[in-house]
Amino acid sequence: MVSVNADGNSKALIQVRGLNKTYRRGGEPIQVLQGLNLDVDQGDFVAFMGPSGSGKTTLLNLLGGLDVPTAGSVSVGGDEITHMSSGRLTEWRARHVGFVFQIYNLVPVLTASQNVELPLLLTRLSRSERKQHVESALAIVGLQGRAEHFPRQLSGGQEQRVAIARAIVSDPTFLLCDEPTGDLDRKSADEIMALVEELVSKHNKTVLMVTHDPLVAARAHTVLHLEKGALVEAGKSPHSAAAGGAA
Amino acid sequence: MKFWSLIWANLTRKKVRLLLTLGSFAVALFLFAFLAVVRDAFNRGGGVAAANRLVVINRVSIIQTIPLSYRDKIRNIPGVENVTHDNWFGAIYQDEKNFFPQFVIDPDSQRQVYSELVVPDDQWNNFLKDRTGAIAGASTVKRFGWKIGDRIPLKTTIYGGGAWEFNLDGVYHGTRPGDDETQLWFQWDYFEERVPDRFKGQVGWYTVKLNTPDDAVRVAKAIDADFANSPYETKTDTESAWAAGWVKQFGNIEFLILSIGSVVFFTLLLVTGNTMAISVRERTGELAILKAIGFKNGSVLFFVLAEALTIALIGGLVGLVLALLAVPLVGQAMSGMLPPMVLSKPMLAEAMGFALLVGACSGLLPGLGAMRLRVVDALRRI
Numbered sequence: 001m002v003s004v005n006a007d008g009n010s011k012a013l014i015q016v017r018g019l020n021k022t023y024r025r026g027g028e029p030i031q032v033l034q035g036l037n038l039d040v041d042q043g044d045f046v047a048f049m050g051p052s053g054s055g056k057t058t059l060l061n062l063l064g065g066l067d068v069p070t071a072g073s074v075s076v077g078g079d080e081i082t083h084m085s086s087g088r089l090t091e092w093r094a095r096h097v098g099f100v101f102q103i104y105n106l107v108p109v110l111t112a113s114q115n116v117e118l119p120l121l122l123t124r125l126s127r128s129e130r131k132q133h134v135e136s137a138l139a140i141v142g143l144q145g146r147a148e149h150f151p152r153q154l155s156g157g158q159e160q161r162v163a164i165a166r167a168i169v170s171d172p173t174f175l176l177c178d179e180p181t182g183d184l185d186r187k188s189a190d191e192i193m194a195l196v197e198e199l200v201s202k203h204n205k206t207v208l209m210v211t212h213d214p215l216v217a218a219r220a221h222t223v224l225h226l227e228k229g230a231l232v233e234a235g236k237s238p239h240s241a242a243a244g245g246a247a
Numbered sequence: 248m249k250f251w252s253l254i255w256a257n258l259t260r261k262k263v264r265l266l267l268t269l270g271s272f273a274v275a276l277f278l279f280a281f282l283a284v285v286r287d288a289f290n291r292g293g294g295v296a297a298a299n300r301l302v303v304i305n306r307v308s309i310i311q312t313i314p315l316s317y318r319d320k321i322r323n324i325p326g327v328e329n330v331t332h333d334n335w336f337g338a339i340y341q342d343e344k345n346f347f348p349q350f351v352i353d354p355d356s357q358r359q360v361y362s363e364l365v366v367p368d369d370q371w372n373n374f375l376k377d378r379t380g381a382i383a384g385a386s387t388v389k390r391f392g393w394k395i396g397d398r399i400p401l402k403t404t405i406y407g408g409g410a411w412e413f414n415l416d417g418v419y420h421g422t423r424p425g426d427d428e429t430q431l432w433f434q435w436d437y438f439e440e441r442v443p444d445r446f447k448g449q450v451g452w453y454t455v456k457l458n459t460p461d462d463a464v465r466v467a468k469a470i471d472a473d474f475a476n477s478p479y480e481t482k483t484d485t486e487s488a489w490a491a492g493w494v495k496q497f498g499n500i501e502f503l504i505l506s507i508g509s510v511v512f513f514t515l516l517l518v519t520g521n522t523m524a525i526s527v528r529e530r531t532g533e534l535a536i537l538k539a540i541g542f543k544n545g546s547v548l549f550f551v552l553a554e555a556l557t558i559a560l561i562g563g564l565v566g567l568v569l570a571l572l573a574v575p576l577v578g579q580a581m582s583g584m585l586p587p588m589v590l591s592k593p594m595l596a597e598a599m600g601f602a603l604l605v606g607a608c609s610g611l612l613p614g615l616g617a618m619r620l621r622v623v624d625a626l627r628r629i
């Protein structure tokens with residue numbers, strides 16, 4: 001279950017309470033998030049929507065421990081991350097978060113399998129164990145045959161699939177995707193979303209995704225809109241979200 | 248190391264740039280090694296000088312001679328194991344540019360005092376029997392393609408002038424790297440017999456071998472005290488002090504070499520530092536991704552430093568291998584004009600240290616920048 005009213009059950013995987021983020025530009029404060037609440041259960045698939053500049057990326061960064069809030073708390077699986085030192089936070093990210101960004105995802109000089117292996121370099125897994133994990137992650141995203149390809153030898157959609165393989169290879173607690181289909185054509189976007197859906201339904205992953213695309217958002221269990229620094233539920237039915245987007 | 252493929256992939260991402268940077272290191276290290284060799288050659292005296300030897304010269308200057316009669320008096324000073332004497336002959340072989348040092352030696356004590364310069368016994372015995380015999384160092388023999396038994400004509404302008412002919416009876420070799428193998432020696436008796444009267448009974452300098460190096464100061468004082476207030480006062484120094492004085496004749500070589508060396512250092516640092524900075528800036532996005540994934544700040548710094556150090560190591564090795572090949576060739580070409588050139592292990596180590604220092608410095612600033620990079624800013628800066 002997903003809730004934005006600070007009333008989710010206490011067993012929610014992700015619990016966000018009173019999240020505030022204020023940037024300063026030229027001495028002038030810009031309040032981006034104001035008292036944002038969110039509860040996400042294990043296995044949920046949430047899409048965040050909202051106009052450009054509404055704070056979607058900011059929210060994802062805070063959830064992923066890439067940035068610290070001005071006030072409020074984020075706890076994941078009982079770990080309160082907002083007060084961790086930057087070193088602890090880095091370790092926490094390695095263990096719990098899989099990131100998929102819109103661009104800049106892959107290291108161009110590494111092959112697909114080397115890119116997927118990166119998070120595993122931070123674990124104690126042996127070389128052969130790493131190889132196994134990489135192979136099964138690439139298999140999940142349907143790129144077994146492209147393991148030795150470099151990013152420039154892959155299509156945009158394939159690159160994103162490699163990025164997803166990398167995000168899931170270390171079996172993180174949840175995935176954060178910031179406009180993962182933003183750079184893709186319709187067909188590739190659909191393929192990526194089919195893959196993400198499969199991760200949620202078949203592999204029971206928890207996914208939080210930002211998107212501008214209503215058709216993409218429609219795939220999620222829940223679509224939330226960022227308005228005035230807080231989240232509002234748009235509708236639980238994929239149909240209503242898709243219809244709303246198309247209207 | 249499991250991070251190696253990442254470091255290596257980053258290193259080789261721009262092949263041309265990598266080659267140019269490696270080239271900068273190679274050239275700089277080649278130059279650096281050469282400077283070290285030249286500097287060492289000039290300081291050589293100091294390096295190969297035996298700690299247990301003193302050199303006794305005329306107090307006025309090395310050009311002034313001292314009487315042969317001092318020999319026995321010096322030998323009787325306690326602490327002296329042996330003493331030998333030399334004269335500078337300074338003759339010309341065929342042409343002035345064929346310079347090599349020639350010494351009039353005392354066959355009775357030469358090999359005891361200069362025990363590091365060895366002559367095979369059979370050759371030495373032939374030399375002793377041959378009044379006009381000569382022994383030459385291996386490098387001079389090689390330089391002029393001499394063979395044992397050759398007649399070697401030397402023209403002198405000093406000792407009454409004229410042509411002196413010698414039979415090459417033997418070849419000496421130095422047993423330590425850097426030993427001078429360019430000299431030619433011939434016998435005191437023959438010299439004494441041929442020179443005009445005013446040169447007879449006069450030697451250029453004495454070399455004293457001590458029982459123990461600890462006695463150097465005391466014995467040197469004793470020798471000079473013995474001949475104080477005589478017409479030929481002496482000045483006695485350790486061999487290394489004497490060699491150092493000799494080098495000063497060439498001007499401030501040390502300063503010159505240090506200046507060139509510093510210029511090389513800073514040029515290399517600027518070039519490689521700039522390259523590293525550009526190469527790190529280019530992959531801001533990737534570094535941000537690595538950090539997002541969970542690579543720590545320290546790891547990112549480590550990657551950049553490892554990259555810079557690898558370039559330094561490989562480029563440096565290339566330069567040093569080239570220097571190792573080139574130094575003997577140049578040494579040969581300059582033989583006679585400069586003291587022997589040797590690229591020793593400590594010099595190689597020093598040069599490598601220099602390369603790694605430059606590598607570390609060039610990687611440090613970009614590395615710290617990468618370390619401080621905030622993921623959220625880097626991913627926004629699109």
Ligand SMILES: Nc1ncnc2c1ncn2[C@@H]1O[C@H](COP(=O)(O)OP(=O)(O)OP(=O)(O)O)[C@@H](O)[C@H]1O
Nearest residue numbers: 023024025030032051052053054055056057058059
């Ligand atoms: N480091 C920063 N310093 C100052 N202002 C910032 C900073 N980061 C973000 N902002 C501002 O915060 C607001 C929210 O930015 P954010 O990137 O979260 O929006 P977004 O919803 O992801 O937009 P988009 O859909 O364009 O990606 C914007 O007005 C942005 O200019």
Ligand SMILES: [Mg+2]
Nearest residue numbers: 056057058178
């Ligand atoms: Mg955004």
